[in-house]
Amino acid sequence: MTAVEDRPDTDASSAKEIGRDRRRKEDQRLITGRTRWTDNIALPGMLHLAMVRSPFAHAKIVSIDTEAAKAADNVVTVLTGADLGEAQGVCINAWAITTEQVTPTHVPMPTDRVAFAGETVAVVVARTMAAARDAAELVDVEYDELPAALDLKKSAADEVLAHPDLGTNKSAFWKFDSEEAGTGGNVDQAIEKARGDGIVIEREYRQQRLIPAFMEPRSTVVDPTGEQITMWSATQIPHILRFALAATTGVPESKIRVIAPDVGGGFGGKLQQTPEEMITFAVARRLGKPVKYTETRSESLMTAHHGRDQWQKLTLSAEKDGTVTGLKVELTADLGAYVSLVGGGVPVLGAFMFNAIYKFPAYQFNCQTVLTNKTWTDAYRGAGRPEATYAIERLMDELAAEVGVDPLVVREKNWITHEEFPFTTVAGLEYDTGNYEAATEKAKASFGYDELRAEQQRRREAGDRVQLGIGVSTFTEMCGLAPSRVLGSLNYGAGGWEYASVRMLATGKVEITTGTSAHGQGHETAFSQIVADRLGVAFEDVEILHGDTQISHRGLDTYGSRSLVVGGEALVRAADKVIEKAKPIAAHLLEASVDDIEFSAGRFGVRGTDQGLAMAEIAMAAFAAHNLPDGVEPSLDSDATYDPVNFNYPHGTHLCAMEVDTETGGVLMRKYTCVDDIGTVINPMIVEGQVHGGLAQGIAQALWEEAVYDDSGTLVSGSFVDYLLPTSADTISFDVQHNSTASTTNTLGTKGVGEAGTIASTPAVVNAVVDAVRHLGINDIQMPCTPERVWRAIHDVRGSGTTDTEGAAMPHFDESTGMQGTTDRTDGANQ
């Protein structure tokens, strides 16, 4: 792209760090826990909070009696929403996807009505965490239960209202039509034509509700005792959080400092302005004392935002030979009880991705977002794109089955060939680079595709109890969020730029500030590698500072695989400014003309001579400022704010072999190969970690994870006994490879990798499971593909494989013998 052309290139000799398997410098402190996790922070006089939460999905709050709790030992006070009033602010929705969007006001602690089980109605403040928890059980809340809107489809039909005052559960309807947008043809005509002389595939897929389940539960500490109010929070978005705090509480932004210290995972789950953060902020301000709130795992599973939860109605049209002619998508998306920070924007992020790598001439996307009385939903690793990828990659397998060819054959027939880049899609995006053919060839060879197909055939013919299935997913995604103008056109409340600064210290060390906010990704290592190469300094001499609005004052944080492709570009540009600022100083000291100064491998040399000065020497000279050219400021420090010109489009071919025990329905992964194109790789080891974790999460959606509510709106899968997170014992060794084509949207040629594995793997796994039993007449199994669902698909007369999950947990910890438990439904949510 033009913006990057006339800037200094990293010449090959100085690329010592990029591409190197550096061990992550942050790991020792993160793994040993000897670091500043928010919950490790203890301030003098700090008080502790416990939330009193609603056990009901929907109820009127009749009364709240806090007297007994207030009288308990070590309790300082108990506050309700009425006590805090407007000081608690509101939780904002930053992305109203339409101007008519119906958005219930989200007060952190409601005073009149609760809208989901787990919503906070009172907060206990005590001198110890234990005292706060004990006293929370003494708060007596009287509720008047209301009918709850739980089932997504029924809620979309307004059978029961999640918020009676709004008159409807329908929050917003968002549509993209290629004919209207001028990016393609009329989809209804394409489908009509195919009904006559082609193929029409119609399917309805379920994206089950998922829980991000980050390792570190959310925790917030607020210290109101300085000139600024400081909030430490386990968040992905310190900058956005500061904005939201200021915008909704009336405290000036300049009086708020938000720090995201080390944060233990997020996966989108900490991309939120939470009620708990708002309550903690309000309590600290009210009492004038530092306070801390750390959630329990049960609270985390129940109340931290969930992800996915859609019904996808899909219609694909094609010619008889499998050439696609149209795709129509009708989504119903569950928002939960409130429209969260990004909220309805998550399905919209998928709107441009259903057409994926295929050349659809006509495309239409419709999405209805719906309010229910369940935990709110928002971004979860991939956010919108896994849903889209799942739908299209499942459909391409169905199309192949209909045409009667190998799934890779229909894909190849329809995908964009590598000569066709840059390619403008039917959704209006311009894909910069990629090579689907090469990635696929490499994946097939490494996977042993033909051999596994032959084995599958043998097993089918022999009628083996254990059948083999092969699943394909040739995914792409859009990441690197995001060009600010595009976000503006989508009515998003902010931009998508990123910021970085370089501070050259007198001693030759380099401090980098970045507006991205790492929470496990390894930015400190990868960014140091980039800077070391760019400035020609040692890796060890670079320090990455982030996650503090006073240190890194500008930024839009970390999500949407943006940190490297957007934040990294800002970093490169800031570093290049340092070089440009250093050149006149070097020229002056070397008594040469600026035009003769060349910068290479950390040294400013005079062309045609062996004279030169190292970056550190210039930094010292700038610091001393004794001998600088006239009019040159005594500083090399530089910064840059970069607004991306385009999204970023990693892609890859994922191949999965699954064994299905047709007797029990049990499934077992046999082999998983992926060849991803993520452009230039900065640190292969970190990338491999991102891919492994991403794959595990995507596979988990296919096979294990599901947030289940019972008929009264209680989260049944409320602990890890019932919400099945895989461990390393459940996954196999993945075969992870790359086929890189450099991105042209950023200087280093990088593409995002944080979400790729999750986006790609889910359909690969489900395609493999379905493929294993397709010859038995099965063409779908609802996620997660539990053994029971697989078994029912095979054995039931109905053959649906989509039985509703039973709404009951396994009772391993019920203590029905012995004495009465102290817990009743009122504080049941507080465990």
Added chain:
Amino acid sequence: MIPTQFEYLAPTSVDEALAALAEHGDEAKVIAGGQSLLPVLRMRLNAPEVVIDLGGIEALRGVREDGDALVIGAMTTHHAVLHDALVGEHAALLVKAEHQLADAQIRHRGTIGGALAHADPAGDLGAPALALGAEFVIAGPGGTRTVPADEFFVDLFETAIAEGELLTEIRVPKHTGWGAHYEKFVRVAHQWPIVAVAAAVRVEGGTIAEARVGLTNMGSTPLRARSVEEALVGQPATEDAVASAAARAAEGTNPPSDLNGAADYRTHLAQVLTRRAVLAAAGA
């Protein structure tokens, strides 16, 4: 979450423990490895005022022989049982089950006595204990009594251990030379079984001479599949013969329906897993 406050007692003998139980009555709870009790306390499903830790009673640990039986102290950890040579030789079925019980960390803390006293119908040790005809030695204020496995499991989380009593030993009749297998069906590793089948068989010249089959999670207690056992005796250890006996596995069961499967699915699993367990135990 953290437990409510309690007083902590650490007796060093069974008598001391019984005295503490007598003194505190239903306000006390004993703790063995804590792997089931601590979650209960942390989730505040129970809030005892006194917790009596059996960890200091050395007499409750270890495995010894007593004639035709092995005697396993209630406080013997899963890990110790798993690696005990006597258990391996005379009660291989227990080893097979222990091997698949939870994960290494939990096996190092959790105890065989605690697991059996907790009586989770999905616990992995009840079915093997039943199948092997174990006896439970229970100490109380009035002395010691021995309860056969068939009478030990009363209901969901309920055993023959009465208030004020302690499980001290598990006596397991030796099944030397028997083939054994524990077939556990789970969705992820380290999970309680959806259904599991414990099988021990004695094969003589290709024919099943004796068989013991226990079922996990097919009712509110572990169950013994007696009709399968009867049908197996005298049969050749072949797939067909075992399958037809295994078809009776769900007789008299009352499996639960939950997130991992409805009752009819569990019924089906019980039959398939019984066939697999018996065949594996028979070495077929």
